[in-house]
Amino acid sequence: MRAAVLKSLDEPFAIADVPAPEMRTGEVIVDVVAAPVLSYANEVFNGARRYPIELPIIPGCGAIGRVRTSGPDATHLKVGDWVFCDPTVRSRDDALMPDIVLQGWSARGDGGLRLQRYYHDGPFGEQVRVPTENAVRIGDIEPERASRWCALTVMLVPYGGLLAASFQAGETLLVSGATGNFGSACVAVALAMGAGCVVAPGRNERVLADLERRFGERVRTVRISGNEEEDRERMRQAAPGAIDCVLDLLPPSAPTTAVRAALMAVRPYGRVVLMGGVGMLGGEGLDLPYPWLMRNDITVRGKWMCSPDAVPRMAALIRSGLLSLDHIDVQTFSLDQANEAVRHAAANAGPFKMTVIQPRSAPTG
């Protein structure tokens, strides 16, 4: 099969003929129809993000495709079913503390690396081999909509955080990093889940105005200045009442003061979920006041990716029309154009923009 192979962090992909993956017990082979290229993929592939990936690798992070072959442990999947290839692969030999690898993308700790050696290659190829439980049916879709469904990779991240925080319809959410790629997806997902109000802070006024235009009155934007106390007060003032939950999705370049400005705007007994990349490349600690946490009964938790059940739940939100894929601006590339796709993704980062590689010739859309 054809695939984009990353052989060295100093070189672009080689587009090459490689052996097709072979299915073993507990696995599914998927024909990849569309695979998203995240805006910071260039920083992962050139080593700037210091993600632990062993080379050579066929990278990628999640995909939409059709089942080519499944094994006897699959009791529902049929050949041709449309599936989302969930990149979050968990080891199966520790129910309490599974190791995690993001297939084709990243890993956590030594166990994650061991798992990565087996579930190594991602979806920047014509076929991908995934654990059976990671080929999640999304129902019938029109082939030309496959690239749009790649938005699952982005939207599932904040959805995972919102489910982890038991976010409820009617509640007020503050999204730290709301003007970013994942942050803006969080705004859309929270509204689809019935958020009463989403407070959206940011510095980019054009994007703030765009969020208001897209989502109307349930979104309250806040222009932040970089002054921690002042910004926190502005966020509190923007909300119609107490802020029930804060979800942070700031990137590694943002300072911890920006995280803390948002985080400490939460109400007493409130919940905070940390999902961003802050601190991944070093920098100051978060330094939260012990008495503030204790006296206010605050819950702070981290979340990486989402639980397996989040995928069918989100597919249902999309299929019901509660969460729309139509406002996403998609640019597609063929496999031969994989290097161009990575450059395009970096140059066109931002809310509701998506770059997609289509390894097989399918209609765009």
Ligand SMILES: NC(=O)c1ccc[n+]([C@@H]2O[C@H](COP(=O)([O-])OP(=O)(O)OC[C@H]3O[C@@H](n4cnc5c(N)ncnc54)[C@H](OP(=O)(O)O)[C@@H]3O)[C@@H](O)[C@H]2O)c1
């Ligand atoms: N936990 C997980 O499972 C998971 C999964 C995927 C990704 N992530 C993390 O999510 C992070 C965000 O990714 P992304 O692609 O959405 O990033 P992005 O698009 O670059 O997000 C930029 C956001 O950060 C804000 N920002 C940047 N520097 C800032 C500063 N100095 N002060 C205040 N705000 C600042 C921007 O605000 P303005 O533009 O308005 O200034 C914008 O809202 C990634 O870096 C990754 O580490 C986590």
